[in-house]
Every structure is written in C-alpha cells, then in structure tokens.
Amino acid sequence: MTVGPLIAGLGSPHGDDRAGWLVIDELHRRGVAPAAARIAHHPSDLLDWLPDFISPPSPLVICDAAQAEAGAGMDEPGACRDWSWPYRRWPVNAMRASHTLPLEDVLQMARTLNLLPEEVIVWTIAGTKFDPLSEPQDAVRSAAKELAMQLLQSQSRSD
Amino acid sequence: MTTDNTRPLTLNVPVLTRVEGEGGLTVRIRGTQVEQAQLKIYEPPRLFESLLRGRPLQDAPDITARICGICPVAYQMSAVHALEAALEIHITPEVRRLRRLMYCGEWIESHALHMHLLQAPDFFDEHSGIDLAKRFPQEVQRGLRLKKFGNELLEVLGGRAIHPINAAVGGFHRWPDRDALARLIPHFEWGVTAAIDATRWVTSLPFPQVQTPGELVSLSHPDEYPMNEGRMRTSSGLCCDVADYPLHFQEVQVPHSTALHSVRLPDRSTYLVGPLARLTLSSDRLVPEAKRLVDELHPMLDPANPFHGIVARGIEVVHAYAEALSILRDYRRPPGPSCLTAEPRVATGSAATEAPRGTIYHRYAIDAEGRITDAVIIPPTSQNQGQIERDLVTHLQTALERGERDQQTLAVQCERLVRCYDPCISCSTHFLSVRWEVVE
Numbered sequence: 001m002t003v004g005p006l007i008a009g010l011g012s013p014h015g016d017d018r019a020g021w022l023v024i025d026e027l028h029r030r031g032v033a034p035a036a037a038r039i040a041h042h043p044s045d046l047l048d049w050l051p052d053f054i055s056p057p058s059p060l061v062i063c064d065a066a067q068a069e070a071g072a073g074m075d076e077p078g079a080c081r082d083w084s085w086p087y088r089r090w091p092v093n094a095m096r097a098s099h100t101l102p103l104e105d106v107l108q109m110a111r112t113l114n115l116l117p118e119e120v121i122v123w124t125i126a127g128t129k130f131d132p133l134s135e136p137q138d139a140v141r142s143a144a145k146e147l148a149m150q151l152l153q154s155q156s157r158s159d
Numbered sequence: 160m161t162t163d164n165t166r167p168l169t170l171n172v173p174v175l176t177r178v179e180g181e182g183g184l185t186v187r188i189r190g191t192q193v194e195q196a197q198l199k200i201y202e203p204p205r206l207f208e209s210l211l212r213g214r215p216l217q218d219a220p221d222i223t224a225r226i227c228g229i230c231p232v233a234y235q236m237s238a239v240h241a242l243e244a245a246l247e248i249h250i251t252p253e254v255r256r257l258r259r260l261m262y263c264g265e266w267i268e269s270h271a272l273h274m275h276l277l278q279a280p281d282f283f284d285e286h287s288g289i290d291l292a293k294r295f296p297q298e299v300q301r302g303l304r305l306k307k308f309g310n311e312l313l314e315v316l317g318g319r320a321i322h323p324i325n326a327a328v329g330g331f332h333r334w335p336d337r338d339a340l341a342r343l344i345p346h347f348e349w350g351v352t353a354a355i356d357a358t359r360w361v362t363s364l365p366f367p368q369v370q371t372p373g374e375l376v377s378l379s380h381p382d383e384y385p386m387n388e389g390r391m392r393t394s395s396g397l398c399c400d401v402a403d404y405p406l407h408f409q410e411v412q413v414p415h416s417t418a419l420h421s422v423r424l425p426d427r428s429t430y431l432v433g434p435l436a437r438l439t440l441s442s443d444r445l446v447p448e449a450k451r452l453v454d455e456l457h458p459m460l461d462p463a464n465p466f467h468g469i470v471a472r473g474i475e476v477v478h479a480y481a482e483a484l485s486i487l488r489d490y491r492r493p494p495g496p497s498c499l500t501a502e503p504r505v506a507t508g509s510a511a512t513e514a515p516r517g518t519i520y521h522r523y524a525i526d527a528e529g530r531i532t533d534a535v536i537i538p539p540t541s542q543n544q545g546q547i548e549r550d551l552v553t554h555l556q557t558a559l560e561r562g563e564r565d566q567q568t569l570a571v572q573c574e575r576l577v578r579c580y581d582p583c584i585s586c587s588t589h590f591l592s593v594r595w596e597v598v599e
Contacts, residue, residue, distance in 0.1 A: 041321060048307040051300070101276075105289060112292040113300050 005058035007037040007151060008046060010103065011065060015134040016077060016127025019065035022136065023123075023151070030152060043103040050115040055103070059107030059119035061151060064103070066124035074126035080147055085120040086111075116143035123147055184573060186551070187596045191559050196551035197415045198544050198577070211534040213599070216242050216503070216525050220326045223536070224519075227583055229272075231322045232265040232313065233514030234536075236387060237521040241428075242328045245525055246501040253493040255328040255387075256486050261316050261323070261384040261424050262513070263483035267309025267350070268320070269515035270472040270479075273581045274361055275302025278469050281575045282364040298360055301353050305476060307348045312483060315339045330498035337492050344487050350480040351448055358473030367402035369557070369576070372463040373429060374435035376542070377397025377406075378513055384444045384478055385437055387512045392440050393423075393430070401511045404520050412538060421542040429545035432517030433580065434471035435462045446485075449478040465550060465579035472515075472581075503529030514539050516581045541581045547580055 007027060009020030020040070025117060027037040050060075068074050074081060085107055101109065104120075109130070110116045125143045136144075183199040207226055211219060219238040225230035236258060243250065252257075263352035275298070276288030285291045292299040310320040316335050317323020325331050378389035379398065391407065392398045399407060410419040411427070423430050439462040442453050452474055453460070461467050509522040517539030554576050558569060 041319070047303050048310060051304065051307075105287075108293060108301075109289045112289055113296055113303075 005036065005061060005155060006049065006053045007032070007061040007063065008040050008049070009038070009063045010040045010043060013133055015129040015131050016125075016136045016140045017065045017130050018136045019125035019127060019144050021100070021139050022065040022141060023063040023125075023148045026145050026148035027151065030148065032152070042101075043100045043106040046106050046112060047101075047115070049112050058117060058123050060117050061121050061123065061124045062103070063125070063144075063147065064128045065130075068126035070129045074124060076139070077126055077128050077137050078097045078143035079126040081124060083124065085122055087122075106111045161384065183549070184577065185596060186555065186569075186573065188555075188559070193552045193555045193559065196548045196555065196573075197413075198548050198551075199415045208534040208536055211531045213380075214531055214537050216246075216523070216529050216531055217328060217425075217530075219523070219531065219534075220328065221322075221324060223252075224322045224324075224326075226538070226542040227258055227514075228321050228537070229269050229583060230265055230514040230516070232261045232317070232326075233512050233519050234538075235323070235326045236261070237510050237519045238523070238537075239326055239328050240287065240387065240510030240512060241508045241523050242525070243508070244510055245506040245523060246328070246504070247506075248329050248499050248501050250330060250499065251493070251495075253487075254497070256318065257331065257335065257490075258326075258387055259383075260483055260486045261313065261326070263313035263479040263486075264309045264316065265399070266386075266515050267476055267481040267483075268306045268313065269309075269581075270476045271302050271306035271309060271357075273463075273515075274469055274472050274476075275299055275306075276358065277581065278578050279364070281578060298357070301357060305353055305357060308343065308350055309479075311346070312343060315343065327498050329500055330496070332498065334492050335490075335535050336498045337490060340490050343399050344484065347480055347484040347487055349428065351477065351484060353472065353477040354480050355448065355452055358452060358456070358477060359511045361469045361473050362459055364469070366464065367572075367575075368465045369464050369466060371465055371546075371552055371553050373431050373444075373546050373549065374423060375439050375462065376430045376442050377437040377518055378511055379441055380427065380444065382444070383477075384446070384449075385441050385513050389489065389511075391511065391518075394436075394439065401520070402509050404509065405522075408537075416544070419511075419537075420545045421537055421540050422545060429549050430542065431546045431580075432539050432542045433468065433476050434515075435465070435468050436517070437513060438462070438471045438474060444480050445474070446481040448481045465576060467578050468581070475515075503527060507533075515541065516583055517542060540580075543580050543582065547577060547582065551576060565598060 009024035011018050011020040023081055024037045024039050028034065040046065068077055068079065107120060125147065127133055127140050129137055185197040185199060186193065207223065211222060219242060220235040223238040224235040226234045254504045255273060263418060269312040280286065280288055283294060288299060313320045313323055317325045325333065375394040377392060378385035379392035380389035387523050390398050391401055391404055397407060407424050408421055410421050413420050422428060445453060460470055503525060505527050507522065507524045511518050511520045518536040519539060522535040523531055526532050551573055554572065555569060558572060563569060
C-alpha cells in the first residue's frame with residue numbers, strides 16, 4: 001500500500017508527448033519515491049495502481065502532454081495549466097484506441113469502483129511536435145521541470 | 160426501427176465498440192433471407208512481412224511484438240520459435256518454462272480484459288465496462304485485478320508489459336530476477352481462486368441460444384495445454400506437423416477486406432481458432448484446478464455456441480494462473496547463458512503458437528548472413544474472419560426466422576456475436592460500423 005499523493009506521468013517517447021514522463025523524472029531526481037511518482041505508458045495503468053493507493057486527503061495528480069491549442073490557455077509549447085476532474089470539457093481531443101482506455105474512461109471507471117480520491121488534478125503541458133522518437137522541445141522540458149518543482153512545493157506545504 | 164420486409168432499405172448503424180481493431184460489417188438481406196455478411200477490414204495493410212525482409216533475424220522478436228499491443232508475446236514468440244527451427248537451436252528446459260510463463264501472463268491480461276470489459280457488458284445490455292461496473296463493482300474490480308497481475312508478470316519477464324523486449328532467438332536477453340518473480344507468488348495464489356470465481360460468474364450469464372457449429376483448429380501437445388508448441392489439430396481429425404501447415408491451410412484474398420482470409424484446404428472452408436477450439440481439443444491437458452472446473456461446468460459449456468467463449472476464456476485464465484504459480488514457485492535462476500546462439504545459414508523454419516484469441520503461424524527464410532529473406536505471418540483473426548461471417552449469416556437467419564425484424568436489435572446482435580471472437584482486427588482498431596443493405 002502506498003500512502004500519500006500519487007503523481008502519474010502519462011506519455012510516450014515521441015517528442016513533446018514525453019512531457020508527463022519528464023515531470024516524473026524530475027521528481028525522482030529530487031528524491032520522490034518511485035511508488036509515489038510513476039511513469040504510465042497508458043492511462044489504464046492507473047487502474048492497476050489505484051487499488052494499492054490510500055490517498056485521503058491527498059489528490060491524484062496526473063501530468064500529460066496536450067496538443068497546443070489557441071484559446072485554451074495552451075497556445076504555446078510549454079504552456080502549462082491544471083484541470084480539475086471531472087472537467088466540463090476535456091482539454092484535448094482524447095485519443096480513442098481499442099487497445100487501451102482513454103484517460104477520461106479510466107477516471108470514470110476508477111470513480112465507479114470507488115478508487116479515486118476526492119480530488120483529481122490533471123496537469124497538461126502543451127506541445128506541438130510529436131514525431132516518433134524525437135526529442136521534446138526545450139520549452140516543454142523547462143515546463144516539466146517547473147511543474148515538478150511546483151508539485152514538490154505544494155506537497156511540502158500540505159505536509 | 161421495425162421494417163417491412165418488402166421494402167428495400169439500407170441502414171447504417173455506426174460504431175461497434177469493444178473490439179480490438181478497425182473495420183466494418185455489411186449485411187445484405189433479401190426479403191427474409193440473409194444473403195451475405197462481410198466483415199470489412201479497410202485499414203491499410205501494415206506490411207510487417209515486407210518490413211522484416213532484409214533485417215537481421217535478431218530484430219524479428221521486437222518488430223513482430225509491435226504487431227499487437229494485446230498479444231505481443233505470441234507474435235514475438237512465434238517468430239522466435241520459427242527462427243530457432245531454422246537455425247536448429249534447441250532451447251533449454253528453463254527457457255521453455257519461462258516462455259510458457261510469458262504466455263500465461265499474456266493470456267491472463269488479454270482474457271481478463273475481454274471477459275470483464277469487452278464482452279460481459281453485452282449480457283446485461285450495458286454499453287461499456289464502466290456501466291457494468293456500476294452493477295457489478297466487485298466482479299469488475301476482481302477482473303481488473305486479475306488483469307493487473309498478468310501485466311506485472313509480463314513486466315518482470317519482458318521488461319515491460321506492452322511490447323516486452325527480453326525475448327530473443329535462442330532464449331532471453333537476461334534471466335528474470337528471482338526475487339521479483341517470487342514477489343508475485345501471493346498474487347498468483349489469489350489469482351487461481353479469483354479466476355475460478357470469475358469463471359463461475361460468467362457461466363451464470365444469460366447466454367443466447369446460438370448454434371454455429373464449425374471446424375475447430377488449435378495446436379495440440381501430448382503433455383501440455385497448447386500454448387507455445389504442438390501439432391496442428393482439428394475437430395475433423397487432422398493432426399499434422401506445423402511445418403505442413405501450408406498443405407492444409409491457405410490465405411486467400413477477398414475483395415471486401417484488406418486483410419487476408421485463411422481457409423482450410425482442399426475445400427476452402429472456414430474454421431475457428433481460439434479458446435473454444437483449444438478447450439474442446441485439449442481439455443484433458445488442463446491443470447487439475449481448471450480441469451475440475453471444466454467437469455463442474457461441462458453441462459453448460461457448448462463449443463458450438465460462440466457466446467460460451469467467455470467461459471472458455473475464464474477456464475484458460477484459471478489454467479494460466481495455476482501453471483504460472485507452479486513455475487513461479489519452482490524458479491531458480493539457471494546457471495549458464497540465458498541465450499543460445501547458432502551460426503547463420505540458409506534455411507527456413509516455421510512455428511505456430513497460441514495467442515489468446517487463437518493460433519498464430521509464422522514462417523521465415525534466412526540467408527547465410529542471418530538476414531530474413533522471406534516472412535509469412537498468419538494471425539488468428541485472419542483465420543477466424545471467414546467463420547465470423549458464416550456465423551453472422553447463421554445467427555441472423557435464425558433471428559429472422561423467429562420473426563425478429565427490428566434492424567436496431569439485429570445490429571446489436573451482430574455486434575455482440577462479433578465480440579464473442581475477441582477479434583483483433585489487423586491488430587489495430589477503433590471501431591467497426593455495421594452497414595445494412597436490405598434488397599428485394
């Protein structure tokens with residue numbers, strides 16, 4: 001059992017889509033335990049982890065890349081914002097694939113099964129380049145690092 | 160919408176979810192006769208066989224694993240076995256057991272997912288696993304937990320759960336960590352019991368009375384439940400070496416699909432691969448826990464009813480958990496290298512193994528430098544496609560003869576029947592739409 005906040009970084013090795021993983025890498029570099037900050041390859045990984053996670057009153061924090069989109073507070077690569085789930089509008093067009101559940105469905109399933117803490121925060125870092133196996137842009141790297149620092153600070157405030 | 164069968168009508172019913180793959184279904188009805196059902200695969204061919212040509216044979220496990228995110232082990236292991244046959248590499252018993260352990264992990268994660276999130280909602284008129292979880296939270300949570308330990312096993316053995324990277328021609332790149340495997344033992348002890356409970360639960364589902372008898376095909380092994388090795392066996396009595404597969408089975412092109420269909424020779428008939436076929440042909444080789452369950456459930460298990468595939472999957476999850484537990488308990492890191500090598504030579508080799516949804520066949524030719532010069536990969540869904548179309552015709556015809564005319568209802572029945580086979584439509588899909596053509 002893991003007690004405390006769970007921070008999950010969603011992503012893939014493809015350019016700016018690595019943003020969520022970069023946040024977790026930075027947290028690990030700064031001493032956060034691997035069980036408390038985890039890299040997810042698919043949103044459904046959360047369904048594997050949540051049953052072993054006791055959180056109250058800590059939130060579940062999810063970090064993910066999002067396609068940069070004008071007008072949504074994510075105009076430029078590296079723009080970062082948080083979304084409280086359940087949100088009225090999902091910030092990006094969720095990829096729907098048959099081989100895995102999209103994040104929205106995973107969170108709904110987790111809520112149905114009483115696996116979610118009261119608070120679920122999704123942080124998105126905007127990106128524009130998602131070419132296979134490419135490197136993330138500098139702006140995305142910087143944003144991921146800043147977000148990791150911010151998460152650490154908010155965690156220490158709540159301790 | 161209820162239709163008058165004298166009135167020509169074309170109806171599009173969009174979006175069949177909860178299948179692995181992307182395709183369409185066209186049903187043609189003339190009056191009260193179903194003339195044709197075509198499972199249309201319209202996504203472009205992925206050309207994996209061409210991709211493999213010219214590559215070093217050592218690349219095959221990682222490339223073929225990419226064919227599918229649900230059953231990468233079966234693809235990469237079929238490649239590995241075929242190439243080992245070409246090179247005459249005889250793997251050690253330790254490697255063989257660990258490979259069966261990998262299959263157990265894959266069967267567990269794939270079957271548990273299909274049982275609980277893809278197919279079970281159909282029996283309760285629910286649209287998704289999320290809706291099902293509202294009615295059966297404990298059962299769904301148990302299913303997710305069953306799946307989770309299958310994934311964790313693959314992660315330990317293969318380096319990661321999806322597209323594992325530890326399999327190699329000749330063995331493994333490295334031996335798995337004994338402590339990491341030992342930590343899974345309590346979970347697999349739980350899993351055997353939980354899988355039995357899950358199977359009893361799915362056996363209680365309200366099954367439609369459907370009869371679609373056909374020829375059943377799977378691997379068969381004298382001592383083991385078929386996973387990674389055996390002879391090709393059919394319910395009509397064929398039992399042949401895998402090397403003779405091309406003499407008895409053939410891939411053919413059909414105009415309505417970018418995927419090849421596989422047929423039985425010489426009469427080019429359809430056949431079924433998958434859990435129902437395996438269970439029917441090899442139930443006496445299940446582990447005792449699963450065999451007892453078969454004996455208990457036998458009166459309710461009908462291999463001619465594709466909806467009973469969910470029960471067969473449950474029994475295979477029990478088998479996989481129990482066999483995995485036995486291997487986990489015995490595992491000691493073996494002495495010696497984890498991978499055997501052989502000098503490359505001009506040769507061909509073939510192999511068939513059992514993916515969760517049925518038999519996969521691979522054949523490779525290699526040159527003196529160890530490069531692949533030819534590759535043939537026949538996935539299970541290609542082999543089942545013809546049977547699915549045939550069963551759809553039978554199923555719909557029966558429904559029409561019962562007087563069912565509501566196209567919405569019939570479309571739902573079609574979708575549910577297709578889901579019974581757990582199709583992985585060319586191993587990458589998002590939805591399947593049903594297109595109706597009703598003609599005079």
